[in-house]
Amino acid sequence: MSTALRLVQKVSATRAFAKLAPHVVPAVDRAVHRLTRGKVLPSARMLPGVVLTVRGARTGLPRSTPLACxxxxxxxxxxxxxxxxxxxxxxxxxxxxxxxxxEMSRKGGTVPVRATLLTGTAREAAWQSAVRFWPPYAAYQARVDREIRIFRAARREAGDEVSGA
Structure with missing residues (x-):
């Protein structure tokens, strides 16, 4: 593992990062992603990233969020x-x-997906995999009382919609 990656992981696990990052990282990612027509996502330099577009739970309007995956x-x-x-x-x-x-936008392309909330043993296995992949997730979980949600996103056919959705 590179020194730079270790440093980013160490900084990412701090409370100061948790306060600042949600206001800075997504805004920069959204702007650069838009300017490069979906080809560049700055945060993906350290972690694989996507821009997730999902309908809002209350409004039904499309909401796009840059995420690590x-x-x-x-x-x-x-x-x-x-x-x-x-x-x-x-x-x-x-x-x-x-x-x-x-939909997930990644490296200039868009992939239709269906996301499933993981629970039980499937969640535990996914959590172990996620923490191996990005150790700061363990620090995040240690700081909060809630169980961090984990979804598995699988490719679907573009016209394949959940009934009632």
Whole structure:
């Protein structure tokens, strides 16, 4: 592991980062992603990243959020609702609970996905994988009383929608 990556992991696990990052990282990611037509996501220099677009739980309007993700060997992605170790669940996770069909923009392309909230042993296995992939997730969980939500996003056909969604 590179020294730079170790440093980023150490900084990412701090409370100061948890206070500042949610205001800075997504804003920079959104702006650069838009300017490069989806080809560049600055935070993805350290972690694989996507821009998740999902309908809002209350409004039904599309909401786009830059997220780190953990790619799995099966071609699926883990989306970790850490919210940088803040006490509340991120809004995008509530949106996915209400509307599991979403799109992920990655490296200039868009992939339609269906997200499933993981529970029980599937969640535990995914959590262990996520912490191996990005150790600061463990620090985030230690700081909060809530169980961090983990979703598995799997590719779906563009016209394949959940009934009633």
């Amino acid at each position: 953990v790619p799995e060997e099966t071609g699926t992605w883990l989306l970790i609702g850490s919210n940088f170790g803040r006490p509340t669940h991120p809004a995008w996770s509530a949106n996915l609970l209400a509307h599991p069909d979403a």
